[in-house]
Structure formats: C-alpha cells, structure tokens
Amino acid sequence: MTDPSPPAEEDPKARVGRNRRTRRPPFDGLPEWVAPATRLVHGNRRPDPLAGSVVLPIYQTSTFHYPAAYSESAEHGGVYFYTRLKNPTVEAAAELVRQLEGGEDARLFASGMGAISAVFFSLARPGEEVVALDNLYGGTQDLLRWAGPQFGIPVRWVSDSEARTPERAIGPATRLVFLESPTNPLLRVHDLARWAQRAREFGAVTVVDNTFASPVNQSPLGLGADLVVHSATKYLGGHADLLGGAVVGSERLLERIDPQDTLGAVMDPFAGFLLNRGLRTLxxxxxxxxxxxxxxxxxxxxxxxxxxxxxxxxxxxxxxxxxxxxxxxxxxxxxxxxxxxxxxxxxxxxxxxxxxxxxxxxxxxxxxxxxxxxxxxxxxxxxxxxxxxxxxxxxxxxxxxxxxxxxxxxxxxxxxx
Ligand SMILES: Cc1ncc(COP(=O)(O)O)c(C=O)c1O
The missing domain is CATH 3.90.1150.10 (Aspartate Aminotransferase, domain 1)
Incomplete structure (x- = not known):
C-alpha cells in the first residue's frame, strides 16, 4: 500500500486532529514544580520498548505499518500512519516546545515561514482585516504583502509609534493580529498583554512571533496571546544546523490550522531529531x-x-x-x-x-x-x-x-x- 490517504468512505471531519492529538502515547509525566531547564531535559521522555535507549531514536521513515484497515488501526492503537501527519521524533520535539510555551498543543513545520504561512492561510479570510506591525520579520511582511492582495485579505500595517496604542490599531473589523517582540533589527518591545487584551475585546486572534525572545525569556500565551510562532531555526534549534518552525496554542485553535495536514510544510524526522537535541540545552x-x-x-x-x-x-x-x-x-x-x-x-x-x-x-x-x-x-x-x-x-x-x-x-x- 503506497497511498497514504485513508479509505474514501471515512468521514474526513472525524479525522481532524485525531492523528495528531487524541491518540498520542503519553510522555512520562513530570511533577508540576519542575523548572524549564529540567523540563527541557526530561519533558518528552518516553520508554523505548525495543532497546531502552536514553535518546529517542530518529524515526526516519515516511510511513508506518498498521495491522488492518486504516480505521481499525486507529481503533487499536495504530497511532502512526504517515510522517506528513505524525512522526514520533517530530512529535517529541513538539511536545517540548508545547510545554515550554505553556500551550495545549504544538505543531512543527519545515521552517518558521512554514509555520507562519500555515497560520495565515488557515485563519485569515477574504475581506477580514489582518493587523500587522510594519517591523515584523521581512519574510512575514513579504507573505502578507503577496498573499493579502492575492486572496482579498486587507492588511493594516502599524508603525512602531502607532504600536504604542493598540486601542487605536485594532478595531471591530480586525480578525487576526501579527506581533513580534523584541523586533528585528531595532529590538523594540511591544506591550503584548495590552495588545492581546484589545484583540480579545473584538474576538480577534493574536499571534506572537517569539523567535527573538525564546520561551526562556518570554511567554506570550501567559500574557494573553492566542498563538505563538517560532522560527525553530534560531534559538530553539540553537546550532544553525536545521530549518524548522513551530505553532503553539490552544487545541481549539490548533485544530483550525491546516486541519488535514495538506499544506505539506511539515518538519522532517532528522530536523526533529536535531531540534530535540538542541532543545536540551536551550x-x-x-x-x-x-x-x-x-x-x-x-x-x-x-x-x-x-x-x-x-x-x-x-x-x-x-x-x-x-x-x-x-x-x-x-x-x-x-x-x-x-x-x-x-x-x-x-x-x-x-x-x-x-x-x-x-x-x-x-x-x-x-x-x-x-x-x-x-x-x-x-x-x-x-x-x-x-x-x-x-x-x-x-x-x-x-x-x-x-x-x-x-x-x-x-x-x-x-x-x-
Ligand atoms: C523573527 C523571525 N520570524 C520568522 C523567521 C522565518 O523563519 P525561517 O527562516 O525558519 O523560515 C525568521 C527568520 O529569520 C525570523 O527572524
């Protein structure tokens, strides 16, 4: 069997999120009181039934055996199916990033831009306003400037001085807000709690790129943001040897982001291994x-x-x-x-x-x-x-x-x- 698509008769809605979330084998639980440094070392520990290895093996495979038909396999604990949907090595790194950012769920992507574009293409809608700082990372600006007009999504750019008063920048038409703090390259900081509060008043989703701060220095979800994105290429990986991206937030929102894993910009197992290794020393x-x-x-x-x-x-x-x-x-x-x-x-x-x-x-x-x-x-x-x-x-x-x-x-x- 080479076709990774589940049987045609299965209701696609029933599949949303299942591969990623509901059937993941548990990671060894850590006491609530452990600090981030401890969490980074032990937070994604799982028993290795084959050899008992201390370091998680690289599951460098595109696909996984399952015992019978796809749906039966899911029923009987056939957790992994196809690496674009889920892979143990990548999942272990996602688990650490999730714990560090304090989210309910996390997903990893092939690059920071893969993560940011998955958020944009999943949550932005034609005619609905996106508010973005005009000193976001250049690639994020390029994405919004290209895809905004292409898909009829109005983008309202906010200058550094306007950003001091989110009350004026965000209005009833705003659905999605893209922030970064500290910013690149002037290292300006924005009041994330104030921005998130204002966005929430209008039911808009706040996305914070936490790449520069890293979760060790700043917790946007704790300040009220809805989603955190990262270029894992940077501090999370930490050794300039991988490309990766992350999105962290509530299960409810993560289920809306590329729900069928069809955008395809997923992290590959070797990058997942390098990220696991890099995160240990974050x-x-x-x-x-x-x-x-x-x-x-x-x-x-x-x-x-x-x-x-x-x-x-x-x-x-x-x-x-x-x-x-x-x-x-x-x-x-x-x-x-x-x-x-x-x-x-x-x-x-x-x-x-x-x-x-x-x-x-x-x-x-x-x-x-x-x-x-x-x-x-x-x-x-x-x-x-x-x-x-x-x-x-x-x-x-x-x-x-x-x-x-x-x-x-x-x-x-x-x-x-
Ligand atoms: C703040 C920030 N966000 C996102 C990105 C994009 O990440 P990637 O290069 O991994 O796609 C970068 C890359 O430099 C960045 O600096």
Whole structure:
C-alpha cells in the first residue's frame, strides 16, 4: 500500500486532529514544580520498548505499518500512519516546545515561514482585516504583502509609534493580529498583554512571533496571546544546523490550522531529531546569551565609533518598563549603528575575527549582518529610514563564546573600521 490517504468512505471531519492529538502515547509525566531547564531535559521522555535507549531514536521513515484497515488501526492503537501527519521524533520535539510555551498543543513545520504561512492561510479570510506591525520579520511582511492582495485579505500595517496604542490599531473589523517582540533589527518591545487584551475585546486572534525572545525569556500565551510562532531555526534549534518552525496554542485553535495536514510544510524526522537535541540545552544557552547580550551592549555603548546601541528596553523608560514586565531576560541580540554609515559598517564586518558575517541568529557562534543588506533589503532606503533603521546598522547575534572575547573582537573591529 503506497497511498497514504485513508479509505474514501471515512468521514474526513472525524479525522481532524485525531492523528495528531487524541491518540498520542503519553510522555512520562513530570511533577508540576519542575523548572524549564529540567523540563527541557526530561519533558518528552518516553520508554523505548525495543532497546531502552536514553535518546529517542530518529524515526526516519515516511510511513508506518498498521495491522488492518486504516480505521481499525486507529481503533487499536495504530497511532502512526504517515510522517506528513505524525512522526514520533517530530512529535517529541513538539511536545517540548508545547510545554515550554505553556500551550495545549504544538505543531512543527519545515521552517518558521512554514509555520507562519500555515497560520495565515488557515485563519485569515477574504475581506477580514489582518493587523500587522510594519517591523515584523521581512519574510512575514513579504507573505502578507503577496498573499493579502492575492486572496482579498486587507492588511493594516502599524508603525512602531502607532504600536504604542493598540486601542487605536485594532478595531471591530480586525480578525487576526501579527506581533513580534523584541523586533528585528531595532529590538523594540511591544506591550503584548495590552495588545492581546484589545484583540480579545473584538474576538480577534493574536499571534506572537517569539523567535527573538525564546520561551526562556518570554511567554506570550501567559500574557494573553492566542498563538505563538517560532522560527525553530534560531534559538530553539540553537546550532544553525536545521530549518524548522513551530505553532503553539490552544487545541481549539490548533485544530483550525491546516486541519488535514495538506499544506505539506511539515518538519522532517532528522530536523526533529536535531531540534530535540538542541532543545536540551536551550535554557543554558539563553541564560548565557542574556548575560553576554547585556555585557556587550554595555561595553559598546562607550565605544566612540558606536552612535547608538539597540537592546531591549535600553535607553527609554517606557520600553524598559515593558521589557521588565514581560521578559525575564533580554536575550543575546544587540544592534549598533556604526558612525560613518554603510561603508563604515561594511568595514567593521570585514575586520571581525571571531564573529561570522552571516544572516540568521540564535546559534552557538556569533553572527553579524547589516539588516539593510539582509533581512530588510526589500525595503527602500526611504522606507528603512521611516522605520528608524540607519544605513550603518549592524545586527549582532551573540553566541556562546567567552563574552570578553566577543567584546574584544567587536571593539577592535570597530577601532579599525
Ligand atoms: C523573527 C523571525 N520570524 C520568522 C523567521 C522565518 O523563519 P525561517 O527562516 O525558519 O523560515 C525568521 C527568520 O529569520 C525570523 O527572524
């Protein structure tokens, strides 16, 4: 049998969610009181009946045996059927992400954009307003700018200053709200509880991209958001060796997202294995990156070639108060505007000896990029200026190197720029 479709006579509605949720074998329960660091190590433990392996094997298979007809198999505990629908390795990683974000359910995708587009295509409807920050990740903006008009979905873009008053940004027509905090590349924070509260008053769904903060530093669901999305490619995976995405939220909402698994952007088992492995050390990595972020931000603020340091909450009482309320660590992302503009920023990058010049973030090695040439290259110089992004802005993703080495490398490269 090669066709993974269930028999034609089965009522498709009965299938919704069943493969993913109702028949999953239990993960070993953990006591309520365990901290996230413990949860990351033990939260998806399952007995391995074959060999008793401590590390979950990679179920690198597209399909699974089942004893008889599809429906009978489901009745008799035939939990797995076809990897596009469900796979034990991927499911174990999803379980950790679910627990960390405090949701009822989680699903993993082939990339962050796979997760974000699944949310958009499942929840946005023609004629119904989507509200989005105009400093969302560039790929999310590209999706909304392309698919919004294509499917007749009006998108209302909210600038950073308008975002201070969600009461004005969200109205009765709003059905879906896309937020990110801290933002890329200026590390601005938005008051997620206030946004979620306003959206709830109008019955709109709030989606928060928690990629930059990571669930160690920020819990959007606890602040009232309905869905959290991640590029698992970044901090969750943590080693710059996988592509992945996640959506976490209530069972009721997750059942509405790609309910028949037909969008197809699912995580593959090997990426699931790498994500399981990366997640084990998430708390440790993020705690260290929080410390390094603070140290580097402070050290660079005094450097004569740095016009301004961008770090969550920094230099603004209102931002500081929001970050204090909703984040328990400020993260390992720091941006700087280099005196002398784009040319000086380029010279700075080429003088770095430890920090790699590369896009992306959240890995063990520190990376530097110029947002105007990478994540925000699709914007014109005028649009970047309107969003407060200087041409000489450099975004740093700080890794796990010794913080003093990073400060030295960055400072010396600035000296020479
Ligand atoms: C905040 C944020 N969200 C989503 C994405 C998209 O994730 P992916 O590249 O895994 O599709 C990125 C990628 O850089 C990102 O930075």
């Amino acid at each position: 708390a440790l990595r993020v705690e260290r990156q929080n410390r390094t972020g603070r140290e580097v931000a402070e050290a660079l603020a005094g450097h004569p070639k740095v016009e301004r340091v961008y770090y969550p909450g920094r230099g603004d009482a209102e931002q500081e108060a929001i970050a204090d309320r909703q984040m328990c660590g400020r993260g390992g992302m720091v941006s700087i505007s280099v005196a002398g503009g784009l040319d000086a920023a380029r010279r700075f990058l080429h003088r770095l000896r430890l920090v790699h010049i590369a896009a992306s973030l959240g890995g063990v090695e520190s990376l530097a990029s110029i947002p105007g040439e990478t994540s925000h290259r699709h914007l014109s110089p005028a649009e970047r200026a309107a969003r407060g992004i200087p041409e000489g802005l450099v975004r740093l993703s700080l890794g796990l190197e010794d913080p003093a080495d990073l400060v030295r490398d960055i400072s010396e490269a600035l000296d020479a720029a």
